[in-house]
Amino acid sequence: MSLVKVDNLTFRYRPDEQVLRDLSFEVPAGSFLGIAGPNGAGKSTLLNLLAGSLEASSGTIDIYGRAVRSYKPRELARKVAVVRQEFVPPFGFSVAETVAMARLPYLAGMAFGSERDRQAVHEAMEATDTLRFAERQLGQISGGERQRVFIARALAQDTPILLLDEPTSFLDLRNQVGIFDLLRKMQIDRGKTIVAVTHDVNLAAQYCDKILLLAVDSSSLLGSTQDVLSLESIERTFGVTGFSAKVGQESFFLPLGKLAKDVKVRRPMAEADDDRLQQ
Amino acid sequence: MRELLTKKQLLTNMAVASVVLLCAMLACSLIGSQQISVLNVLKGPGVTAGANPDYEIFVRIRVPRVCLAVIVGAALACAGAVFQGMLRNPLADPYILGVSSGAGLGAMIAIVLGIGAGFLGLSSQSVLAFCGAMGSVWLVWLVGRFAGMGQITPLLLAGVVVNAFLSAIIMFITAVARSQDVLASVLWLMGNMTEQSAIVLWLGATLIAAGIILLVRLTPQMNAISFGEEEAIALGVNTRRVRFLTFVVSAFITAVAVSLSGLIGFVGLIVPHAVRLVFGPDHRQLLPMSCVVGAVFLLIADTIARVIVAPAQLPVGVVTAIAGGPFFLFLLCRYTRKVSLLNK
Amino acid sequence: MRKPLTSLLIIALLAAWGSLGWVLYIHSPSKAAASDTQPQRIVSLTPDVTEIIYALGLGDKVVGVSTYCDYPPEAAAEPNVGTYWEPDMEAIVSRRPDLITGERSSKSDVLQRLSRMGYQTASLKMDSIADMMAAIDTLAHLTGHMQQRAELDRSFALKLAAVSDTVSGRPRPKVLWVVQSEPLRVAGRNTFVNEIIELAGGQNAIGPTTMAYPPLGIEQVLGAGVDVIIQPAMAGAVPLEQQQSNADRLWQKWPAIPAVRTGSIYVVPPDTVSRLGPRLPMGVEMVARLLHPRCFTDDEGSSE
Numbered sequence: 001m002s003l004v005k006v007d008n009l010t011f012r013y014r015p016d017e018q019v020l021r022d023l024s025f026e027v028p029a030g031s032f033l034g035i036a037g038p039n040g041a042g043k044s045t046l047l048n049l050l051a052g053s054l055e056a057s058s059g060t061i062d063i064y065g066r067a068v069r070s071y072k073p074r075e076l077a078r079k080v081a082v083v084r085q086e087f088v089p090p091f092g093f094s095v096a097e098t099v100a101m102a103r104l105p106y107l108a109g110m111a112f113g114s115e116r117d118r119q120a121v122h123e124a125m126e127a128t129d130t131l132r133f134a135e136r137q138l139g140q141i142s143g144g145e146r147q148r149v150f151i152a153r154a155l156a157q158d159t160p161i162l163l164l165d166e167p168t169s170f171l172d173l174r175n176q177v178g179i180f181d182l183l184r185k186m187q188i189d190r191g192k193t194i195v196a197v198t199h200d201v202n203l204a205a206q207y208c209d210k211i212l213l214l215a216v217d218s219s220s221l222l223g224s225t226q227d228v229l230s231l232e233s234i235e236r237t238f239g240v241t242g243f244s245a246k247v248g249q250e251s252f253f254l255p256l257g258k259l260a261k262d263v264k265v266r267r268p269m270a271e272a273d274d275d276r277l278q279q
Numbered sequence: 280m281r282e283l284l285t286k287k288q289l290l291t292n293m294a295v296a297s298v299v300l301l302c303a304m305l306a307c308s309l310i311g312s313q314q315i316s317v318l319n320v321l322k323g324p325g326v327t328a329g330a331n332p333d334y335e336i337f338v339r340i341r342v343p344r345v346c347l348a349v350i351v352g353a354a355l356a357c358a359g360a361v362f363q364g365m366l367r368n369p370l371a372d373p374y375i376l377g378v379s380s381g382a383g384l385g386a387m388i389a390i391v392l393g394i395g396a397g398f399l400g401l402s403s404q405s406v407l408a409f410c411g412a413m414g415s416v417w418l419v420w421l422v423g424r425f426a427g428m429g430q431i432t433p434l435l436l437a438g439v440v441v442n443a444f445l446s447a448i449i450m451f452i453t454a455v456a457r458s459q460d461v462l463a464s465v466l467w468l469m470g471n472m473t474e475q476s477a478i479v480l481w482l483g484a485t486l487i488a489a490g491i492i493l494l495v496r497l498t499p500q501m502n503a504i505s506f507g508e509e510e511a512i513a514l515g516v517n518t519r520r521v522r523f524l525t526f527v528v529s530a531f532i533t534a535v536a537v538s539l540s541g542l543i544g545f546v547g548l549i550v551p552h553a554v555r556l557v558f559g560p561d562h563r564q565l566l567p568m569s570c571v572v573g574a575v576f577l578l579i580a581d582t583i584a585r586v587i588v589a590p591a592q593l594p595v596g597v598v599t600a601i602a603g604g605p606f607f608l609f610l611l612c613r614y615t616r617k618v619s620l621l622n623k
Numbered sequence: 624m625r626k627p628l629t630s631l632l633i634i635a636l637l638a639a640w641g642s643l644g645w646v647l648y649i650h651s652p653s654k655a656a657a658s659d660t661q662p663q664r665i666v667s668l669t670p671d672v673t674e675i676i677y678a679l680g681l682g683d684k685v686v687g688v689s690t691y692c693d694y695p696p697e698a699a700a701e702p703n704v705g706t707y708w709e710p711d712m713e714a715i716v717s718r719r720p721d722l723i724t725g726e727r728s729s730k731s732d733v734l735q736r737l738s739r740m741g742y743q744t745a746s747l748k749m750d751s752i753a754d755m756m757a758a759i760d761t762l763a764h765l766t767g768h769m770q771q772r773a774e775l776d777r778s779f780a781l782k783l784a785a786v787s788d789t790v791s792g793r794p795r796p797k798v799l800w801v802v803q804s805e806p807l808r809v810a811g812r813n814t815f816v817n818e819i820i821e822l823a824g825g826q827n828a829i830g831p832t833t834m835a836y837p838p839l840g841i842e843q844v845l846g847a848g849v850d851v852i853i854q855p856a857m858a859g860a861v862p863l864e865q866q867q868s869n870a871d872r873l874w875q876k877w878p879a880i881p882a883v884r885t886g887s888i889y890v891v892p893p894d895t896v897s898r899l900g901p902r903l904p905m906g907v908e909m910v911a912r913l914l915h916p917r918c919f920t921d922d923e924g925s926s927e
Contacts, residue, residue: 048509051513053509053512053513073512073515073516073517074515075515076515077513077514077515078515080513081513082509082510082513084509084510087507089367089505089506089507090367090368090369090505091363091364091369091505091555091560092555092559092560093502093505093506093559093560093561094559096282096283097283097284097502097559097560097561098506100283101502101503101506101514102514104499104500104503104514104515104516105514105515107499109496110286110289110495110496110498110499110563111499111563112284112285112286118283135282157514311713312711312713312714313713313714313716313717330719332716332717332718332719335716335740336713336716336717339716339740340712340713340716341713402732402735454838455834455838462708463708463731466708466709473712473732473736474712474736474740476739477647477650478644478647478648481643481644481647482644485640485644585711585713589705589711589714590690590703590704590705590711590714591690591705591706591709591711592705592706592709592710592711594709
């Protein structure tokens with residue numbers, strides 16, 4: 001069953017400027033969807049639409065069969081958790097306090113929480129390996145650690161759906177891989193449905209079940225990494241040339257800049273070169 | 280270091296703080312420019328007015344002042360904490376959304392037009408200051424909504440604009456009014472704590488307590504909103520409603536405080552920071568604790584103002600500024616060194 | 624879920640608080656009834672009223688004065704109870720006064736506050752000489768010093784008559800009365816200062832204005848043909864001679880003004896002309912001597 005169903009979605013910030021056009025796709029339960037594309041293609045916009053913080057110009061977005069905008073904020077917060085880029089808020093909240101805030105949709109009054117809530121928080125921090133700095137302030141840990149804290153918060157929120165907006169921007173290689181490992185683990189161990197916006201197509205290729213490639217001209221492509229991340233689609237979407245390669249079942253793409261050293265600029269590759277690069 | 284807040288811990292802290300407050304109230308009612316003896320006070324009012332000066336001083340002057348300081352201190356500190364959290368701005372104080380110039384203009388109009396009549400014993404300055412304060416907040420809200428859909432930055436800018444506009448009107452009146460009226464307005468604006476009647480104190484306490492209770496109930500949502508609008512919405516908070524309620528109620532209790540005692544600065548700015556330093560930023564504790572600490576702070580400041588150069592009386596705003604200024608500087612150094620002030 | 628006991632407790636608390644409010648409202652203190660006996664312990668909060676009180680012979684009944692009550696010297700020696708606009712209420716109350724007096728002014732509500740506490744207060748309008756005479760009358764009635772009041776009235780009238788006799792028939796020079804030099808503010812026609820000018824044989828250089836002490840532009844001064852400029856000195860550290868030379872220097876810029884040409888710029892001690900009190904005739908005489916110096920060269924001063 002599809003937890004998230006998007007049908008003929010169109011969105012405009014301004015009447016003359018269309019960001020998304022007639023977009024339709026589904027996210028089956030327990031799957032991992034990556035949304036990739038160049039800047040300005042509307043990836044974050046799409047994520048905000050899925051999260052219910054923006055209203056579509058036309059078309060429908062359904063979560064669990066109901067329009068996302070029809071949910072009350074608390075109801076929606078129990079179904080969908082959103083992780084955006086890490087940052088440091090102006091007042092010194094600690095890691096534990098930050099993660100504990102995730103239980104807000106379940107608590108009334110002064111939100112003190114019961115044993116069950118404390119349990120959820122503890123487990124979430126354990127899964128994300130953030131327990132060891134539970135009492136430190138958010139400003140005192142590194143960016144990668146902070147991103148894990150925000151993911152821990154989304155986990156503690158105990159929702160079946162997780163939406164992430166560029167969770168690995170500004171992180172180093174190790175952290176990037178670490179975060180995606182963590183997401184994959186959540187998908188496998190806890191059956192979460194994950195939608196992640198990323199600009200790194202290769203990471204998406206490694207981890208996502210399906211990829212949605214958005215282009216600036218509002219066209220889109222949805223499918224497995226093989227179908228989506230072909231040379232033509234990348235060149236058309238990103239406007240960058242390069243060459244694609246396969247490792248196992250997955251495709252990868254290496255972009256080539258015009259002045260990159262030791263590499264000649266190529267047009268769409270000759271078939272001969274293409275064969276040579278394949279396994 | 281700091282553990283997650285539990286109900287038990289909060290109640291314990293508040294109980295201890297309340298005891299400290301009561302002791303401070305008692306101590307400050309026994310301090311003044313005149314020496315009085317408790318025994319004399321207990322003898323009662325005497326036959327004619329003024330026959331037992333110790334009683335008069337204690338019951339008619341000191342106790343009302345102490346109660347007033349507690350009420351106003353709590354209101355200002357609470358409103359300051361709320362504005363700092365909701366505007367995500369460590370420099371916010373209760374007057375940031377136009378309350379100060381609105382109140383000042385109202386008071387000045389009352390003084391210059393010589394409006395004598397008051398309400399329940401409140402002077403006309405107080406009544407008009409309250410109207411001016413609420414009026415200017417409403418104006419800021421209108422301008423902010425018109426400019427930017429109620430988001431934070433347009434609201435802050437609207438506050439600056441309205442403040443500037445109202446200050447210009449104040450300057451105009453200052454230029455054409457009599458100098459003694461100007462002097463009266465200036466003194467009122469510096470913080471004017473006088474003995475209010477019991478019914479006025481009761482009314483003020485009721486309104487402010489109601490406001491504080493409402494705000495405290497919204498503190499979990501305020502915690503979420505400190506992380507940013509979108510973050511809070513994702514956690515299920517109705518940010519529009521919470522923002523509206525917190526702004527209106529905080530502005531209201533500030534307006535009540537200002538109408539009772541003029542503009543007293545630094546309480547709303549410094550006390551929340553001090554409390555945050557010791558107890559952490561969790562608003563569920565920050566708000567009630569700020570109320571108590573604000574009450575004690577203003578109580579002590581008022582006592583100093585009454586006594587230190589007696590019979591001359593310092594305006595209370597001077598004492599809070601002298602105490603608050605250096606502390607604010609210390610806070611600034613500490614903050615910039617320790618915590619990064621990245622705002623989303 | 625809330626237990627019904629907690630709800631009951633909250634309702635009980637609210638009911639108690641509400642009844643407290645009701646009780647306080649009903650028992651609001653009302654204004655004090657005027658007492659039958661004459662006041663024996665007077666606190667005076669403004670210097671003009673203080674001078675009147677001493678002039679009425681009530682000096683021995685004064686038990687407290689404000690910081691600025693400096694005349695007569697006995698007044699200055701009395702206990703200080705703060706200023707009129709920032710009074711030390713405890714000090715006032717501890718003097719056990721049965722009458723507190725002061726000028727009626729919008730700038731201070733201290734008299735209302737004391738009245739609410741049950742004290743007898745006298746808030747006296749002091750905007751003109753007629754007001755002052757009425758205030759003297761009120762105080763005399765309150766304290767039973769009618770005879771002293773009659774004497775005060777008589778000596779007042781005598782001294783003023785002496786001055787007006789000396790300057791009668793003389794052309795009236797135009798006087799600019801400067802209360803503030805930067806920005807320039809002068810006394811208008813509806814002030815007691817104007818009355819002083821007229822009694823001293825002069826006339827106000829400016830015409831009727833809406834404001835009592837209007838700010839003035841220099842063009843209006845130039846157009847008015849000012850014969851004499853009088854400026855009460857400011858109390859404080861700067862000595863009179865220096866204030867005089869400052870004023871001279873300031874006005875030298877405008878030699879078109881007749882007063883500047885003839886050197887008729889006078890900085891005068893303020894106590895007798897800025898304060899509406901029993902020393903007013905002395906102030907009037909001082910001003911008259913400045914406006915009509917030749918009338919006064921023969922005798923020492925006005926007759927007693």
